[in-house]
Amino acid sequence: xxxxxxxxxxxSSHGDRPALGLGSRVVRRYGEVAERAARLAASLRNRLLxxxxxxxxxxxxxxxxxxxxxxxxxxxxxxxxxxxAKLHGREVGYILQHSGARVCFASSELRDEVAAHAPATLExxxxxxxxxxQALFTADPIAVHPCLGGDLAWLFYTSGTTGRPKxxxxxxxxxxxxxxxxxxxxDPIAPGDVLLHAAPISHGSGLYMxxxxxxxxxxxxxxxxxxxxxxxxxxLDAWPRTSMFxxxxxxxxxxxCNAECNPDHIxxxxxxxxxxxxxxxxxxxxxxxxxxxxxxxxxxxxxxITTLSKQEIADRDHPRWxxxxxxxGRPFACVEVMAADxxxxxxxxxxTGEVLCRGDVIMSGYWRNPDATEQTLRGGWLHxxxxxxxxxGGYLTLKDRSRDVVIxxxxxxxxxxxxxxxxxHPRVREVSVIGRPDAQWGEVIVAYVVGEADRDELDxxxxxSIARFKRPKDYVFVSSLPKNNYGRF
Numbered sequence: 424x425x426x427x428x429x430x431x432x433x434x435s436s437h438g439d440r441p442a443l444g445l446g447s448r449v450v451r452r453y454g455e456v457a458e459r460a461a462r463l464a465a466s467l468r469n470r471l472l473x474x475x476x477x478x479x480x481x482x483x484x485x486x487x488x489x490x491x492x493x494x495x496x497x498x499x500x501x502x503x504x505x506x507x508a509k510l511h512g513r514e515v516g517y518i519l520q521h522s523g524a525r526v527c528f529a530s531s532e533l534r535d536e537v538a539a540h541a542p543a544t545l546e547x548x549x550x551x552x553x554x555x556x557q558a559l560f561t562a563d564p565i566a567v568h569p570c571l572g573g574d575l576a577w578l579f580y581t582s583g584t585t586g587r588p589k590x591x592x593x594x595x596x597x598x599x600x601x602x603x604x605x606x607x608x609x610d611p612i613a614p615g616d617v618l619l620h621a622a623p624i625s626h627g628s629g630l631y632m633x634x635x636x637x638x639x640x641x642x643x644x645x646x647x648x649x650x651x652x653x654x655x656x657x658x659l660d661a662w663p664r665t666s667m668f669x670x671x672x673x674x675x676x677x678x679x680c681n682a683e684c685n686p687d688h689i690x691x692x693x694x695x696x697x698x699x700x701x702x703x704x705x706x707x708x709x710x711x712x713x714x715x716x717x718x719x720x721x722x723x724x725x726x727x728i729t730t731l732s733k734q735e736i737a738d739r740d741h742p743r744w745x746x747x748x749x750x751x752g753r754p755f756a757c758v759e760v761m762a763a764d765x766x767x768x769x770x771x772x773x774x775t776g777e778v779l780c781r782g783d784v785i786m787s788g789y790w791r792n793p794d795a796t797e798q799t800l801r802g803g804w805l806h807x808x809x810x811x812x813x814x815x816g817g818y819l820t821l822k823d824r825s826r827d828v829v830i831x832x833x834x835x836x837x838x839x840x841x842x843x844x845x846x847x848h849p850r851v852r853e854v855s856v857i858g859r860p861d862a863q864w865g866e867v868i869v870a871y872v873v874g875e876a877d878r879d880e881l882d883x884x885x886x887x888s889i890a891r892f893k894r895p896k897d898y899v900f901v902s903s904l905p906k907n908n909y910g911r912f
Contacts, residue, residue, distance in 0.1 A: 477501050479528070484530050581835065746818075757783060844888045
C-alpha cells in the first residue's frame with residue numbers, strides 16, 4: 424500500500440483539521456496539504472516525466488513544505504531521498520549521483536551549494552518556495568499511484584565505514600510498520616496531537632511523520648528551522664499535547680535551559696540516536712516529569728529495534744529502575760531481536776553478542792550495493808554491528824559499537840570519512856580519528872596526526888570537503904601511531 428493514501432484519506436475525511444504549523448501558528452490544513460501533494464504528483468509525472476520508482480531528493484532544512492514534498496513524491500509512485508541539510512555539497516553530490524535522482528528540491532539558501540556539486544544525471548534542481556516550485560502546484564491533481572508493500576519508498580543514506588554513505592532501502596511496508604510501532608508502543612497519538620520537528624526531518628523526526636498523518640496530528644516546525652532550546656521550550660508551551668524526537672544532547676540542553684515551559688503540555692519526548700547517561704535521564708525526569716520514552720534503532724531498522732516505555736522510565740519504585748534506565752529497553756513487537764555469537768546463534772542471557780534483528784520493519788537491502796547487502800543481511804537477519812546483552816527480563820543493554828562509529832550530538836560520524844580527508848593534506852603522513860567522551864555532545868571527534876600540518880589548514884580542508892559537524896574538535900600531533908603486527912592502527 425502506498426503511504427500517500429494516508430494523507431489523501433486525511434484530506435478527504437478531515438480536510439479542515441490543522442496539519443502544518445510554523446512556530447506558534449497553523450499554516451495549512453489537511454485538505455489543502457492533500458490537494459497540494461496530488462498536484463505536485465501530477466507535475467512530477469506529467470511535466471517532469473518522472474516514472475514510478477525513480478528517485479527524488481530533498482536537501483532542505485526543516486520547513487512545513489517537507490511533508491507535502493514527501494507525500495507528493497510517494498503520491499506519484501516515486502522514491503524520496505532526504506539528505507541531511509548539514510552535509511557538505513560534495514557529500515550531497517555523491518548521494519544525488521549514487522541514488523540516480525533526476526529531481527532535487529533544495530532550500531533556497533542551499534540551492535547554490537547543491538548546484539556546485541550536482542552530477543550530470545540531475546535534471547531539475549528546484550528551490551523550495553521559488554517560482555518554479557510554486558508552478559508545480561498548478562497542475563490538476565492525479566490519483567495516488569498504486570504500490571505494493573515491498574515497493575521502495577525511502578532511500579535512507581547512512582554514513583559508511585568505507586568513507587561513502589550507503590542507501591538503506593526502506594519500503595512502504597517497513598515505514599508503515601515503524602509507524603504502527605510508534606503509535607502502539609511508544610507514543611499513542613490522538614487527532615490534534617502535535618509533533619514538533621526540532622530534529623532533522625531527513626532522519627529521525629521525519630520517520631515519525633507518517634504515523635501522525637495517519638492519526639491527524641499537527642506537524643510543527645520551529646521558525647528557526649532547527650534546534651534552539653529556548654525556542655523549543657516556548658513551542659512546547661504554546662502547543663498542548665506535543666511530542667518530539669530528540670537526541671540525548673538536545674534533551675540535556677532543554678534541561679539546562681532557563682526558558683519557561685509547562686511540563687503538562689508535553690506528551691512525550693522520545694530520545695534516541697545515542698546513549699543517554701543515567702544521570703542525564705534522571706535530571707530530565709526531575710525537570711519535566713514522566714514524559715520520556717526511549718528508542719533504539721538504525722537507519723536499516725528505522726527507529727524500531729527496542730524501546731523503553733514512558734511507564735518504565737517513570738517507575739522509580741521498581742527495584743531495578745536504574746538498571747533498566749541504563750538499558751535500551753525491550754524489543755518492539757514487530758521485530759525479533761537477539762544477541763548472537765560469531766556463528767549467529769543466540770547468546771544466553773547475560774552474555775554479550777552482536778545485536779541481530781529481523782521483521783517487516785527491516786530494510787530491503789543497500790541501494791546498488793549487493794556485497795554490503797549480503798554481508799549485513801546474511802541469514803535473513805540485520806547485523807547491526809552493535810554489541811549488547813539481554814538480561815533474563817528481556818531488556819537489552821548495549822555494551823559497545825563495532826564499525827568504529829562515533830555518535831556526536833546524535834549524529835553518526837565514521838572516522839574513516841574524516842581520516843581520508845585529512846590525508847589529502849601533503850604534510851599529513853598518518854592520521855587516526857577517534858571519539859572522545861564529552862559531557863555536552865556525548866562524544867567529539869579527535870584526530871591524532873603524524874605530520875607538520877597547521878591546525879587551521881586541517882580545519883579548512885575538512886570544511887571544504889565534509890560537513891561541519893564531522894570536523895575534529897581537537898588535533899593531537901604525535902611522532903608515530905601505535906600499530907599491531909600487521910601494521911594496522
